[in-house]
Amino acid sequence: MNAPTTLMEEDRSASVRPHLRERLVVIGNGMAGCRAVEEILARDPNRFDVTIFGAEPRVNYNRIMLSPVLSGEKAFEDIIINGDDWYAENAITLVAGDPVVSIDRATKTVVAKSGRVEPYDRLLIATGSDPFIIPVPGKDLAGVVTFRDLDDVDKMLSAAEKGGSAVVIGGGLLGLEAAHGLSLRGMKVAVVHLMPTLMERQLDEAAGYLLKTELERRGQTIVTGGDTAEIVGRDGHVSAVRLKDGREFAADIVVMAVGIRPGTTLARAAGLEVERGIVVDDHMVTSDPAVMAVGECVQHRGNCYGLVAPLWDMCRALADQACEQPSGYEGSVTSTKLKVSGIDLFSAGDFSGGDGAEDIVMRDASRGLYKRVVVRDNKLVGAVLYGDTADGSWYFDLLRKGEDISDIREALIFGQAFASGGALLDPNAAVAALSDDAEICGCNGVTKGKVVATINGGACSLDAVRSTCKASASCGSCTGLVESLLASTLGGAVQSGPKTMCKCTSFSHDDVRRLILEKDLRAIPQVLQELHWTTPDGCSSCRPALNYYLLCAWPGEYVDDQKSRFVNERMHANIQKDGTYSVVPRMWGGLTNPRELRAIADVVEKYNAPMVKVTGGQRLDIFGIKKEDLPAVWADLNAAGMVSGHAYGKSLRTVKTCVGSEWCRFGTQDSTGLGVKLERMTWGSWMPHKFKIAVSGCPRNCAEATIKDFGVVCVDSGYELHVGGNGGIKVRATDFLCKVITEDEAMELCAAFIQLYREQAHYLERTAPWIERVGLDHIKAGLFDQPDTVKRLAARFRYSQTFCQDDPWAQRVAGEDADLHQHMAQVRPLQLEAAQ
Amino acid sequence: MIGDWLDIGPVDQITPGTARTLPVLGGDEIAVFRTQANEFYALINKCPHKQGPLSQGIVHGNVVACPLHNWNISLKTGEALGEDKGCVPTIPLRVDAGRIYLLRSAVVGKRAA
Incomplete structure (x- = not known):
């Protein structure tokens, strides 16, 4: 640090010089302090004798332009706001490099580091903010x-x-x-x-x-x-x-x-009212009427600002007050632009959404564009723009003025040029006004003329247009345009296409699954962006679906998103109506032993579980466990060799068996043995919905295999395989798929069928409605049309299983995601605690 | 002023897009939410429908879907959204210097109906 220097100082001793003008001392030679002085001078150049103290040994510069200086896009000289001549012309005393160390409000003086004492009539604190240093070891190292x-x-x-x-x-x-x-x-x-x-x-x-x-x-x-x-x-x-x-x-x-913290040390030491920042009123006056404050060091109506824009309004209000024309500052709505060349990014206002707030989102993947505006009560309240910030200032203007935007609501997201286009306010009209050679679909080079011809040629739905001329069939960003063309060409005769996945998207489940693979999408935010989701972070319907689709598409690579999972899959237990959980350990093929039963009995007693029940899937369900106790319960069950039964998941549930040829006088094959093998192969796999398997040892079918997702009925000559059964709301008996001779073939077909279901069904679609929707012939074709498809599907399933067969309970017992099971704190009011 | 607010710990205790619970001796458990957009909210941890633990629901935007019957509850107002009717009490919350504060009087005074 340089020695204290005084760049411009008249020879005047405060004690002897009679002062006709009020003495204004400014602590801080930054953007706020100087701007305030400029504003005061503009109103009344003769009111004050001004002295500015600055900690840095240099003139006033534009701090927010330090980034371009660092990157080499600008030099220091380029970012000076007020040079030496400004201080001279306005007879301002600049004391640079000699920071003020204390304020004495009783004698109305400030003391600088060098010992210099300066009296004031009015004091302006503009000490800005200090960088926040995180208290980690090594924070004081050089570098x-x-x-x-x-x-x-x-x-x-x-x-x-x-x-x-x-x-x-x-x-x-x-x-x-x-x-x-x-x-x-x-x-x-x-x-x-x-x-x-x-x-x-x-x-x-x-x-x-x-x-x-x-x-x-x-x-x-x-x-x-x-x-x-x-x-x-x-x-x-x-x-x-x-x-x-x-x-x-x-x-x-x-x-x-x-981050930064308001620089309040001086003000606090001087006894001024300080909370997070120096508390000021609407005229930027602190708790001492002779002391004003402005900039990042202040707290106004509970807000502290770390951006430059509020400064201008604060300084205006301050100068008005200082020159006795009080106006008042009412707080600022701020906007942000990132100063990184080549990245256009703008944000302003409140984009947290909420009640009555409506999000309008536009995404254009091919141009890397994301625009989101938030509207509440017909007013624009927030905007986030990425990739094209040309309309940032227009949105910011609408936001600050709080103008009613209901007239331009439909076209708002398209920006100023579009929304201000008078006759083009209706998006349909705007599209209709395009010329025939205007390009609608950039991915496939389809013009408006061609789309209209396609529609006139009989394509009456979005899907029909997509499959006929390929418009909107790739990235989907022009879907809105194609829909507008359908509406304007056909009037009311538009047919709706397949059901969309949820209200966040215009794509169907099948579209999304296909595009995840085609476009190599590997994370939920990426899907939302590339497929033009209309909500910022999806909803409780699409998020779990996307999580599953990505998990299925990229086994071993995709990192499961816990917060996109339904509670039961996140907690690895079944939530009950009172908020407690039930716990079902796996019993392979419905077999158990004294050790497991003892461990279950011990858990029931130790945790006072109010009920234990034998489930329909041949296992035991322990009820009434609190979320905090789950890891301890699992630890005890793990110790007896038991793992999660996934009774809570869209996953393989149970493999129900009858006793089979080992004991039963009618049994034809070892149904329990095969059941255990099937469960060992399939446990832990995530599916579109829950999946149940059963193996019956003879056609008497005691394991009820013909109402399961995959059922095996053993016969003397081999194994009959059945698929698509359901014993739920709508009972459906299985369809007979095929008969095989050996256990290995039965296992291979089970793996292949599960993988086909995993890859093709919609999320939350059981095998029964899936088969009803696509038809048994489609399933058979998917498995048997090519000689090696069964083998390939089964191989894909087994590969994906290599990543899934870690017991999730054991992982939690080892401490993973402990937050999910612990309260963040407890509140114990003193009087109540004393009473206990 | 600070005495009116109860410090319940640092913001990084809650992963964005999730919630954590705060039991209250002699009162109703509170769920403290952090949205993906880093907004914080506190509500009584009981869905107005069948008292489901809202803290366990999927958070989207500033709405939570109750884990029991998928009612969507506004984190801002506690109101059920869409066709469903009902409201859960909210607790005034503020975040200051990386810590979460709840209004003390609301923490010990509120009970869901």
Whole structure:
């Protein structure tokens, strides 16, 4: 740090100089302090003698432009707001590099670090904010920097000159800009962000996902959900950053950009009212009428701002008050733009949705576009734009003015040019107004003329158009346009296509499954983006379905999304009407032994389970277990060799058996033995819906195999295989599939049939309605048309099973997802606790 | 002011898109939600329909689907959405410096009907 310097100082001693004008002392030579002075001068240049104290040894510059300085897109000179001449012209005393260390409100003076005492009539605190340093080991090592001022930028630049690696902790606006700058300067950059989504305060999950993908494409390593454990040093200098999960990233420099805190130290010490920030009223006056405050250090109506835009309004209100024309500041709606070249990103207002809030989402996968506006009470309340931010300012304007947008509601998402187009307000009319050679479907190069001709040629539904001329059959982004053309061409004669998956999408289950494979989609946010979901994070209907489809499509690679699973599959137990759970350990083929029965009996007593019941699937169900006790219950059952029975899952439930040839005088084959083998092969697999198997040892069918999803009926000459039975709401007897000679063939066909069901059925569709929908011939064709399909399907099933046969209970017992079972805290009011 | 608010711990105790529970001695259990968009809400952990534990439901937007019968409950107001009618009490919540605070009077005073 340079020695304190006074750039411009008149020779005036406060004690002797009679002051005609009020003395205004400003603490802080940043954007807020200087802007406030500018506003005051503009109103009344003769009212105050102004002295500005700055901690940095330089003139006032535009702090938000430090990012382009770091990346080399701008030089420091380019970002100076007020040079030496401004201070001189306005007779402002600038005390730079000599920070104020205390305020004495009784004597109305401030004391600087050098010992200089400055009296004031009015004091303006504009101390801005301080970077927040996370308290991890190694935070004080050399090479750990923040990103707040030009000195920080200089440190980063000198590190970048040497090359090597940088780790940025914090994936917010500032962190990403720092990462971008360092990356452009040639460093290998990793960003470690605690939250699952980048810039989660400004972006929703979808936009955060796009941003992450783009930054990764540019060569940055982006770690979301990364919790820093330690900054590792070598010889007093940083060498790496280690995360709590054990991952380590080499670092020659660490940029700490996790957030900022209002700079309130001085104000607090001076006894001013301070909460998170310095508390000010609508005129930016603190609890002391002679002291005003402005900028990131203040708290106004409960809000602290970390962005530049609110400054302008605050400074206006402050200057009005100081010049005795009080107007008042009413808080700001803020917007954000990321200053990373080539990435267009804008967010403003409230995009959390909620009651009465309506989301309008537009996605264009081929252009990497995501737009979302949130409307409440016919007013725009929030907007997130990624890929095309041209309309950001227009949306922001609508938002701030709170204008009624009901007239342009339909066209709002298409932007200003479209919404302001008068006659084009109706999307159908807008599409109808397009010329015949206008391209509708970019993926398949289909013009409007061709789509209309296709419709006139008899294609009366979206699906028919898709299959005839291929418009909207690929990425689907033009689905809305094609629907508009159907409406305008046919009037009321549009036929609706197959049922869509849910209200979040116009695609059917089959479309989604096909596109996941065709477009190589591997995560839920990616599906939502690429397939143009109309909601930001799906709903309770599509999320579990997508989770299953991805799990089925990418065995071993897809990471299961717990929060997209229904409670029972998340808790690995069955929720009951009172919120407790029931626990069903697996009993292979319905067989058990004294050890297992003792363990179950012990669990029932130990946890006071109010009921134990023999289930229809030949096992025991323990009722009334609290979620907190589940891991302990499972540990006891595991100890006796039992694993999860998946009685809660869209998965293989039980394999019911009769005793078969081993004991039964009618038995033709070893039905229990085959049942156990089938269960060992199929347990743990996730399915579109629950799946039950049974093996009966003779045609008397004691195991009721003909109302199961897959049933085996043993006969003297082999095994009859049946599929698609159901004993539920609508009883359906199985269809006979085929007869095989050996156990191995029965096992192979079971695996193949399950895989066909897993790959083709809709989520939450049991085998019975699936077969009713597609027909038994379709199933048979799927299995037998090619000589090796059974073998290939079975191989795919067995491969996927290699990732599924870990007991989920044992994983929880080992501590996985402990949060799901523990309360976050307990509230024990004192008077009640004393009474107990 | 702080005395009116009950500190129930850091925000990172709750994974976005999920909820955790807070039992209250002599009162109703509270569910504290964190949405994908990082909004925080606290509600009595009882669906207005059949008292299902809302904390165990799937969170989408700022709505939770009750695990028992799939009623959709607004996290903001506690109102059942769509055709269903009913409302669960909400508890005023604020987040400050990475910690979650609940309004003390509401925590010990509320009981679902």
